[in-house]
Amino acid sequence: MEPTLKVINALSDPTRYSIYQFVLKKRGEVSVQEVANKFNIHPNVARLHLSKLEDVKVITSELNKTGKGGRPARLYKSSEQVVELTFPHREYKLLSNILLEALNKLKLASGELLQDIGRQYGKQIIENILKSMNKTKDQLTYDEKLSVLASVSTMDGYCIETSESDEANELDYHVYNCPFKELINHSTQVCEMHIAYIHGLFEALFDDFEMKQQETILHECSECIYHVKVAKVAN
Template identity: 45%
Template sequence: MQQTLKITNVLSDPTRYSIYEYITTNHKNVTVQEIADKFSIHPNVARLHLSKLEDVNMLKSENRKTGKGGRPSRIYQLSDDVIELNFPFRDYHLLAKIAIESMVQLGEIAEPALYETGRRFGYELMENQITKYGLTSDQLTFDQKVEIFKSTCTMLGLYPDLYIQEGQKKLHLQVFNCPFREIAKEHKSTTCNMHIAFIKGLLESLFDDFELLATQNMFEGCDACAYRINIPN
């Protein structure tokens, strides 16, 4: 509870919250000077905000040489620590671990059920998102579908980057945050395949036909998980 109070106190400052949001959105390391310039604040104030975020393990930092001589520059990046705020306490991580490990114990016979459940949850979640627009999937333009897909991935905390290949209906999706990171470290194949099935469910609600290909995996030394989505004309 004490840590929860510390986190809520740190994020109660609008500028500090905006700084954290900026770092999560841009998927890159930042320096004190960059934050000072971006938010038009004094470097000492920027350093204080970054230090406060680091104190509650939302950021981590290290000294890194710039290659220009002089003192190393201190860079800040997102922490890998899980930050959860639940009132009253809930242990959803333990529940997820129990579910995945139960499936693993059941062996190959249980995998189709796990992946189908992931796909169905993705489909139903996207259907709910579409209804907020007061339209059906058939009434949405391609650009609208892409925007809904991206905003949904953002809502799910995936920290996504989504690009449309110019002149073609090909999407490139990068996911910088795995919501199942702790489980995937122990059961990579099962967890990653379930997550892919979930993404397929999101897409199935928007597009009648598509091909989803995984091209990068953050658990194989990459900065992010990446997918190529081909949509026939």
């Protein structure tokens, strides 16, 4: 079967796709039993789903040899290999690399310019969602704003963890699947543009917030994490 069709077939099953998302967000290794417990399925069924995902190279596995004897457990994690599906075939990654190289040589890709563009794109995405809801940001509660943010985040490969203090609502914004990972080595300005894009998402929803990067894949971390404090609005 054509590789593209194999990927589509593997991810077309709702449970298997959810398992893939679980492994992707986990970032570390997961066992068959963890998946079975998470999705309330028999370990043999979990193993079958994981094997099919590994067959199409969206996850990988290795045996965990503890040295204590017994049968080693197989652990699974997300693959570093990127699987792209476009119909008909397109080379958008190649185009991105060519354009970045051209901009760098023309001295047009200044950090400030890319950051401004990234921030505007982030704001525009949220503003389009608010427009479709026929609402403004001031008409949304904090939880509703998080819901809007989560809808964008799920599509882009981010997840949100929230907490609260007396002065501010706090959340950690995890980028577990950087959409520009393959381009970062080409230009660190891509990373700066991405940070500005995330800032734009928050800027379109909150008037008073602080965002600080805590971890980054540029420093060999498994994901990028941004800690955000959103000031509480007095009633």
